[in-house]
Amino acid sequence: MPAFELFQPASVADALGVLDRHGADAWVMAGGLDTFDWLKDRIRRPRVVVDLSRVAELRGIKEANGGIEIGAMTTLTEVSTHALVKERYGLLAEAAGLVASPQIRNQGTMGGNVAQDARCWYYRAGWPCYRAGGNICYADTPTSVNREHAIFDADRCVAVNPSDTAPALIALDAQMVINRGGSELVVAAQDFFVGPGVDITRLTMLQPGDLLTAVRIPGTWAGKQFYFEKVRDRQVWDFALVNIASAINASGNSISEARLVVNGVAARPFRLEAVEAFVRGKGRDEQTAEQAGELAVQGALPLRHNGYKVPLMKNLVKRAIRGAGAWNS
Amino acid sequence: MEFVNWALSPWGESILVRISWDLFWASLVGGILFLVAHGGYMLFSPHHKREAGEVDRMEAAMPGLPAAIPRHSFVARMFHWVMAFSMLVLVFTAFLPVVGVKFAWVYWHWMAGILLTGSIIFHIIHATFFLDFWSIWVGPRDIPEAKAEIMRDFGVEIGGPKPGKYPLGNRLYHLAVMVAGLGAIGSGLLMMTRVRTPIFDRNPYLMGDAAYGFTYVLHGLTGVGFVGLIIAHIYFALRPEKFWITKSMIFGTITRRQYLEHHDPERWAATK
Numbered sequence: 001m002p003a004f005e006l007f008q009p010a011s012v013a014d015a016l017g018v019l020d021r022h023g024a025d026a027w028v029m030a031g032g033l034d035t036f037d038w039l040k041d042r043i044r045r046p047r048v049v050v051d052l053s054r055v056a057e058l059r060g061i062k063e064a065n066g067g068i069e070i071g072a073m074t075t076l077t078e079v080s081t082h083a084l085v086k087e088r089y090g091l092l093a094e095a096a097g098l099v100a101s102p103q104i105r106n107q108g109t110m111g112g113n114v115a116q117d118a119r120c121w122y123y124r125a126g127w128p129c130y131r132a133g134g135n136i137c138y139a140d141t142p143t144s145v146n147r148e149h150a151i152f153d154a155d156r157c158v159a160v161n162p163s164d165t166a167p168a169l170i171a172l173d174a175q176m177v178i179n180r181g182g183s184e185l186v187v188a189a190q191d192f193f194v195g196p197g198v199d200i201t202r203l204t205m206l207q208p209g210d211l212l213t214a215v216r217i218p219g220t221w222a223g224k225q226f227y228f229e230k231v232r233d234r235q236v237w238d239f240a241l242v243n244i245a246s247a248i249n250a251s252g253n254s255i256s257e258a259r260l261v262v263n264g265v266a267a268r269p270f271r272l273e274a275v276e277a278f279v280r281g282k283g284r285d286e287q288t289a290e291q292a293g294e295l296a297v298q299g300a301l302p303l304r305h306n307g308y309k310v311p312l313m314k315n316l317v318k319r320a321i322r323g324a325g326a327w328n329s
Numbered sequence: 330m331e332f333v334n335w336a337l338s339p340w341g342e343s344i345l346v347r348i349s350w351d352l353f354w355a356s357l358v359g360g361i362l363f364l365v366a367h368g369g370y371m372l373f374s375p376h377h378k379r380e381a382g383e384v385d386r387m388e389a390a391m392p393g394l395p396a397a398i399p400r401h402s403f404v405a406r407m408f409h410w411v412m413a414f415s416m417l418v419l420v421f422t423a424f425l426p427v428v429g430v431k432f433a434w435v436y437w438h439w440m441a442g443i444l445l446t447g448s449i450i451f452h453i454i455h456a457t458f459f460l461d462f463w464s465i466w467v468g469p470r471d472i473p474e475a476k477a478e479i480m481r482d483f484g485v486e487i488g489g490p491k492p493g494k495y496p497l498g499n500r501l502y503h504l505a506v507m508v509a510g511l512g513a514i515g516s517g518l519l520m521m522t523r524v525r526t527p528i529f530d531r532n533p534y535l536m537g538d539a540a541y542g543f544t545y546v547l548h549g550l551t552g553v554g555f556v557g558l559i560i561a562h563i564y565f566a567l568r569p570e571k572f573w574i575t576k577s578m579i580f581g582t583i584t585r586r587q588y589l590e591h592h593d594p595e596r597w598a599a600t601k
Contacts, residue, residue: 128336134346135545136523138339141533155435156524197433199426301525 001036002045008054015050016179016211022048024208029053030073030112033104038117043126058111058213061085066219069177072111072212076165077102079110089217091226091245095168098230101237111212114166114176114192115204118159118267119239120149130156130200140303147305148241151313152266155197158303160264164230166193167245167261167269172221177214178206186216193268203267221247221259227320231312240264242312246320248284255279255288260320262296262313272296272317279321289321330355333546338538345542348549350427356553360560367564374484383488387589394589397582398599400494405460408452409578415445419513420559423552439526442517449514464494464597465503493596498565499574505558509551516548 004027009015019026027046029035030053038044052058058073061082068084079085080097099105099113118124118131120139128134139146140158149158166189174189192204199205206212225248232238242264249257258279260272275292282288293314300310331349338344388394401409418441422434456462474490474497481487495503523533523541536544566575573591577583583591588599 125339126337127339128344128346132336133334134336135520135541136533136538140531154525155433194431195433197435198431205431 001039002042004039004046004049006049006051008051010054010056012055012057012179012211012213015052015055016182016209018048018050019209019211020181026050026208028211030115031075031108033100033108034112034116037124041124041126043124064216067217067222070110070215070217072109072214074110076105076108076110076113079165080105088219088222089172089226091171091228091247092165092168092217094226094228095164095230095243095245098228098243099164100239104237110165110215113163114169114189114215115206115212116163118203119162120157120159121145123159130196131159133201142304144303145305146303148239148264149303149306150266151300151302151306151309152270153195153197153268154266154301155195155200157196157200157267159196159267161193161203161266161268162239163263163269164240164243167243167263168228169215169217170261170269170271171226171245171247171259172217173259175216175218176212177216179211179213180207181209184213189215190269190271195267221249224249225323227323229316229319231316242309242316244313244316244320248321248323250284253283253285255282255284255321260296260317262316265300265309265313274298275317284321284323286322289318292321293318342538344538345546347542347545348553352549352553353424353427353556356556357560360557363557364560364564371568371570374482384586384590387594388585391589391594394585394599396585398585398588399581400577400583401581403581404455406578406581408448408455412445412448412452415441415448416555416559419445420552420555424556435524439517439521439524442514442521443528445510446514446518449510461494465500467497467500467504471497471500491591491593491596493593496574496591502558502562505554509554509558512547513551513555516544516551519544520548 007018025047027049029049029051058071060071076096076099080093086093122138123129123131129138137157139149150160169189175186176192178185227246230240230243244262246260258276261269263269275296296317297310297314330351334346336346422438477487522535565571573587
């Protein structure tokens with residue numbers, strides 16, 4: 001591994017001080033699961049690594065303003081097993097519980113899961129693609145291996161966001177708390193993630209020097225009807241080919257409000273606002289599910305090897321609308 | 330300061346990627362410094378205008394001239410403003426993200442590029458077949474005019490030659506914009522082969538890495554060049570002593586006195 005100067009601050013203030021001093025030379029490390037891939041492959045060579053594992057104030061889950069606040073360094077195991085999260089925000093508990101493997105969930109953190117980088121292997125191999133500051137997307141050529149790549153919103157780069165918790169957080173209308181230059185910046189989870197059209201070198205709005213400190217989930221969607229499903233090549237220790245998170249507020253069988261988010265199909269979690277508008281006021285039945293599925297994939301542009309994502313996404317949307325009966329029909 | 334960015338290709342070759350954004354800042358700061366320096370000089374220097382009596386004498390000698398003389402036809406003015414609009418969209422969509430204003434710029438950028446390309450093709454045809462094609466070019470015959478202009482700027486009272494339809498500054502600017510514009514358009518069209526558009530079939534391997542690298546660098550250089558050129562253009566367009574030219578690009582005409590003061594009737598015969 002390339003040599004770097006390691007800082008292990010004990011407080012957010014100390015961490016921000018180090019980040020402020022070293023700017024773009026500093027690399028923020030949460031659980032280290034994304035970080036050590038980059039460092040051990042010698043693709044990234046930061047001069048300074050800021051290990052947040054000793055910052056106690058970034059850990060834990062607490063009730064706040066009718067919702068909950070999850071510290072960025074809270075492990076995914078804690079999120080997936082926490083009684084309050086399971087009771088009120090089962091969607092997030094389920095998404096966190098499906099990340100990778102138990103060992104990785106014990107080490108991986110909430111902040112790290114949402115802030116992790118793209119998994120496109122051309123990019124991860126250190127090739128000079130658009131995302132790495134170059135002028136080509138190696139995954140979008142006639143001979144590319146692009147089975148896992150984007151079917152929506154590709155703008156030069158076709159990498160996808162690999163997070164499982166990100167779509168759940170957007171469905172729950174969460175807010176991301178960022179410390180930027182000593183000031184607290186609170187942004188909707190939906191705006192936290194950015195596509196390549198806006199910034200081709202990042203998956204989130206985090207800039208050098210920024211520190212994601214917490215995730216706040218309002219009470220608005222607490223205890224509603226949730227659906228999360230992750231489709232992957234193997235049932236453990238794998239990223240999603242496509243995953244879906246939905247939160248539905250229904251009275252009887254009628255949907256009064258819904259939020260549906262799909263990940264693994266674009267560089268940012270893909271919120272299905274057209275589907276949300278379509279299902280509002282409709283019954284939670286097969287006909288609605290079928291039409292919602294068709295609507296969801298309109299505009300999809302598959303690459304050479306990922307055409308399967310179109311019917312996969314369509315079916316996941318149908319199942320999310322069906323909800324509890326999804327597996328039986 | 331870096332001039333270009335290099336990367337290591339998958340085959341281990343060092344390849345050009347694009348220009349360094351340091352050059353954008355250099356062009357921006359350079360353009361601003363130029364206008365501050367020029368503005369300061371024009372404010373405090375002893376530069377000379379032509380004497381008013383010369384125009385009076387010419388006006389008396391040419392009583393048949395109309396009060397308003399057409400300088401730019403409606404079609405020529407439309408072309409200018411469409412091109413200006415597309416240029417501004419191109420420059421802002423290219424460089425706002427560099428200065429930190431993040432938005433999905435690529436779509437707007439290539440759309441403006443297509444508009445610019447179309448307007449330039451139109452302009453070439455229009456200028457070649459419907460305008461006085463040679464009136465905009467510079468050549469050895471302009472050396473006496475350049476010399477007289479420079480002497481006037483340094484405070485020497487001098488008569489000397491006048492231009493035809495376009496002052497020397499206009500023609501030099503046109504030359505610079507033409508070179509930068511054709512470079513930007515040619516490289517931009519090649520770069521579009523790596524972007525999804527409804528116009529081309531995407532083919533990122535149309536050229537080799539080195540050729541694409543050169544193309545990206547050329548596009549970047551012309552782009553940052555336009556930052557300085559546009560600053561200079563807007564500055565001169567708004568300068569009081571040049572504003573009559575700007576007005577003519579809006580309304581199409583100049584006054585009889587402006588015609589006689591700034592143009593040589595032998596080289597540009599006024600029409601009614």
